Structures are given as structure tokens and as C-alpha cells.
Amino acid sequence: MASQREADLSKFVEPDRVRKEVYTDAAIFEREMERIHETVWIYCGHESQVPKAGDYCQVQIGRQPMIMVRGKDKKVNLLYNRCPHRDNMIVGDRKGNTGDQFRCSYHAWTFHHDGKLKNIPMMESGYAGTRLNKDSPELCVKKAARVESYRGFVFASLAASGPSLKDFLGESIVAFDDMCDRAPEGEVEVVPNCFRVIQHSNWKFFMENQIDALHPSVTHQSTGRAAHEVEKILAKKAKAGEALSYHMLSAFATVTIDKWDNFQTINYPHGHCILTGYMGLRPQDPDTLAYDKVMIKAYGKKRFEEIVGVNIHHVLVYPGLSVQSPLQQLRAVRPLGVDRTLTEIWHFRLKGAPEPIYRRSLAYYNLVNSPATLINADDLENFWKCHTGLSSDGGDWVSFARHHGHDIEKDGHVESAPNQGTSEAPMRNQMKAWAEFMR
Ligand code: FES
Ligand SMILES: [Fe+2]
Numbered sequence: 001m002a003s004q005r006e007a008d009l010s011k012f013v014e015p016d017r018v019r020k021e022v023y024t025d026a027a028i029f030e031r032e033m034e035r036i037h038e039t040v041w042i043y044c045g046h047e048s049q050v051p052k053a054g055d056y057c058q059v060q061i062g063r064q065p066m067i068m069v070r071g072k073d074k075k076v077n078l079l080y081n082r083c084p085h086r087d088n089m090i091v092g093d094r095k096g097n098t099g100d101q102f103r104c105s106y107h108a109w110t111f112h113h114d115g116k117l118k119n120i121p122m123m124e125s126g127y128a129g130t131r132l133n134k135d136s137p138e139l140c141v142k143k144a145a146r147v148e149s150y151r152g153f154v155f156a157s158l159a160a161s162g163p164s165l166k167d168f169l170g171e172s173i174v175a176f177d178d179m180c181d182r183a184p185e186g187e188v189e190v191v192p193n194c195f196r197v198i199q200h201s202n203w204k205f206f207m208e209n210q211i212d213a214l215h216p217s218v219t220h221q222s223t224g225r226a227a228h229e230v231e232k233i234l235a236k237k238a239k240a241g242e243a244l245s246y247h248m249l250s251a252f253a254t255v256t257i258d259k260w261d262n263f264q265t266i267n268y269p270h271g272h273c274i275l276t277g278y279m280g281l282r283p284q285d286p287d288t289l290a291y292d293k294v295m296i297k298a299y300g301k302k303r304f305e306e307i308v309g310v311n312i313h314h315v316l317v318y319p320g321l322s323v324q325s326p327l328q329q330l331r332a333v334r335p336l337g338v339d340r341t342l343t344e345i346w347h348f349r350l351k352g353a354p355e356p357i358y359r360r361s362l363a364y365y366n367l368v369n370s371p372a373t374l375i376n377a378d379d380l381e382n383f384w385k386c387h388t389g390l391s392s393d394g395g396d397w398v399s400f401a402r403h404h405g406h407d408i409e410k411d412g413h414v415e416s417a418p419n420q421g422t423s424e425a426p427m428r429n430q431m432k433a434w435a436e437f438m439r
Contacts, residue, residue, distance in 0.1 A: 224253025271318025271433030
């Protein structure tokens with residue numbers, strides 16, 4: 001019976017289209033949580049979110065509420081947020097410092113930062129002759145099977161076996177190198193707190209949209225046009241800094257569909273993807289020139305040119321992370337249900353970079369990625385309309401046929417062909433990975 005269901009599922013994904021149930025079926029959602037989100041490496045947070053021993057924050061991995069906590073030994077642990085006694089959450093606050101132990105608020109069992117039991121009140125009298133004694137492993141808070149960190153970015157896998165973090169990330173690891181290398185000190189630190197947005201749609205819509213180069217000049221056209229008008233006025237008044245902020249928005253109107261075709265998508269195993277493309281990120285204003293000076297001092301001219309010359313617009317780390325490394329932006333996707341998805345929107349500070357460079361990242365964060373901007377609202381409306389559209393009997397398939405058959409396969413990855421940057425190759429690649437994981 002089970003193998004019958006597996007066989008059925010394989011019919012849901014074809015190279016250039018997928019059945020709509022992939023986005024709407026609650027049983028498929030449960031299976032993708034188990035086989036994908038609770039198996040592969042999932043981004044938990046940045047080490048700078050928990051700098052001191054006892055610092056913790058909550059994070060969702062698949063369906064599991066988890067705690068990321070820094071131990072006295074400086075190690076970052078990922079624990080299931082569940083007391084082994086009667087299932088009370090170990091912490092209720094989103095973040096904080098727990099001191100030198102966790103103490104359950106229900107019956108005062110205490111635990112070390114790595115989840116090991118520390119004490120149970122009156123353990124000996126209460127548990128003498130029972131199946132439990134102080135060494136029973138089931139009295140510890142369960143830990144994530146594997147935790148690894150790369151340049152400060154912490155990932156966990158709830159599966160004991162599988163590829164290492166580096167092997168899983170493959171070429172998409174460039175997202176973290178590119179972000180950190182742009183800091184004169186080679187490191188970034190998180191800016192607390194993130195924006196949190198809940199979209200009323202399946203999680204896959206968000207991931208597909210991140211490298212959908214076809215949509216910006218359509219979906220965000222009205223926002224881009226209005227911004228372009230303001231940008232022109234500011235430029236006339238020689239307010240270069242402010243004009244630059246508006247330029248981030250006006251690009252949605254001035255970079256038309258045909259120009260997006262000049263970009264290129266490079267698609268990798270496990271569903272990861274890089275969108276290459278130069279977005280005018282090397283302006284010659286005084287702030288940029290001051291930053292360049294600091295960078296050249298830190299790295300030397302040759303290495304500096306290599307660092308700022310990395311041609312990346314966006315990196316997608318499947319199944320739940322979208323990174324815009326040149327602007328230090330990161331969005332993490334936390335599926336809550338088949339039709340509900342939380343996204344966390346973070347940005348980072350380049351350590352050692354002049355303040356105006358941080359201000360630029362903050363401007364992009366607020367103007368393009370925050371819930372306050374129309375750009376975000378434009379996308380959210382599409383996600384909701386897509387998900388609602390799936391309830392219609394007007395058709396059974398979601399199409400990813402744009403430029404299908406033209407992709408170029410080489411050295412284990414798939415590139416969209418020249419002048420086909422608006423190809424739906426990234427969606428095809430994600431669904432290919434999805435089908436492999438679900439098998
Ligand atoms: S539920 Fe935690 S100590 Fe009882
Ligand atoms: Fe968008």
C-alpha cells in the first residue's frame with residue numbers, strides 16, 4: 001500500500017510541470033516535512049544571535065519547535081523545545097538568557113545547555129523502583145542529530161546520517177563566503193530583530209518566487225515607477241545618497257523583462273540555485289569609495305577586486321533559505337502548514353565596514369524586503385492568489401515550461417541558456433530535488 005502511494009507521488013512531478021496537490025494536499029505536506037525539512041540541513045540562525053553562554057533563541061525546523069543555545073563550552077546546541085517529563089516547552093520566550101541551566105516551569109526539572117539532565121526535585125524518593133533513574137537517557141532534552149556552522153551561520157539536520165553541511169551546500173556555499181568576504185574583518189553579525197511575515201500559502205511559492213526573474217518588472221512595476229519619479233527629483237537636487245535608496249526600488253521598473261533575460265540562473269543538486277547578474281552595486285559615491293579604501297587596506301587591491309567582483313544577485317539554498325549576499329540580506333522559510341508559511345527576514349552588518357555601508361543594507365532591508373514596503377506586499381498578494389487559484393477546478397497542473405528544453409547541462413549543474421535569465425529552470429530544479437527527497 002505504501003509503495004502504491006510512492007508510485008502515485010512520482011506521477012505528480014514532470015520535468016516541466018507539477019500537479020497542484022503538491023501545494024495543497026495536507027498528507028503531502030506532512031511527508032515533505034518528514035523527508036525534506038526534518039532531514040536535510042536547515043538554517044537555524046547566526047552565532048551572533050547567541051554570543052554568551054546561556055543565550056538562546058527559538059527556531060522552527062520542519063514541524064519541530066527547537067532551541068538554539070550557547071553552552072559554557074562555547075558550543076552552539078540545538079535542542080528539541082520539549083521537557084522530557086510531561087512535554088512542557090523548555091522555553092516560552094522567543095529569545096533570552098537562561099543562566100547556567102534550563103529550569104522547566106512546570107515541575108522544576110533542570111537541564112544543562114546541552115540538554116543533559118541536571119536535577120529532578122526529590123528524584124530518589126520519587127523515582128525509586130520505577131523505570132527511571134538519573135542516568136536514563138530519556139530524562140535528557142533531545143538534541144538535533146547534527147549541528148554544523150559555516151562562517152557563523154548555524155545549520156542543523158534532524159537526521160543522523162546524510163551528507164555533511166559542506167557537501168549538502170555545494171556551490172551555494174558562496175552565499176556565506178560572499179557575504180563575509182565583503183566585511184573588512186571577514187565576518188558579519190546579525191542585526192536584531194528580524195521581521196516576521198506569515199503568508200497564507202504553501203512554502204514552495206516563496207522559494208519559487210525568489211529566483212523568478214520574470215516577475216519583478218511585472219509584479220513590482222507600479223512600485224518601481226513611483227520610486228523612479230522620486231529618484232529623478234532627488235538626483236536633480238543632488239541628493240545622491242537618498243537617490244541611491246530610491247534606485248533600489250526604481251530598478252523594478254527600469255530593469256525590464258528583456259534586461260532580466262541577461263541574468264543567468266545556475267542550478268545545482270539538492271535544489272540550490274544562483275542567480276547571477278550585476279545590479280549596479282558598485283556605485284562611485286563617496287561612501288562607496290571610503291568603503292573601498294578600508295577593504296583595500298584589509299585585503300590588498302587584487303583580493304579586493306575579486307571580492308567585490310563576485311557576480312551574484314541571489315542565492316537560493318533549498319529548501320528554506322534565500323540569501324542576497326551583496327546586500328547582506330537573508331530570508332528563512334518556516335512552513336507552518338500546507339497553506340501557511342512564516343518567513344524570517346534578517347540582515348547583517350559587515351564587521352569593520354563604515355557606517356554608511358550598513359545604512360545602505362538597512363535601506364534595502366526596509367525598502368525592498370520589509371513587510372512595510374509595497375514590494376513585499378506585491379509578492380504576498382501573488383502568493384495568496386496563487387494558493388487560492390489552486391482550489392479552482394480550472395486546471396490540474398502548475399507549469400514551469402518557460403525555456404524548457406534549452407537548459408545547458410555541464411559539470412553536474414544546469415545553466416539557463418544565454419539570454420534566458422527568465423527561464424523557469426530554478427523551479428524545475430527545485431521540483432526535481434523535491435521528487436528525489438520525497439522518494
Ligand atoms: S513538564 Fe517539565 S518538569 Fe514537568
Ligand atoms: Fe517579488
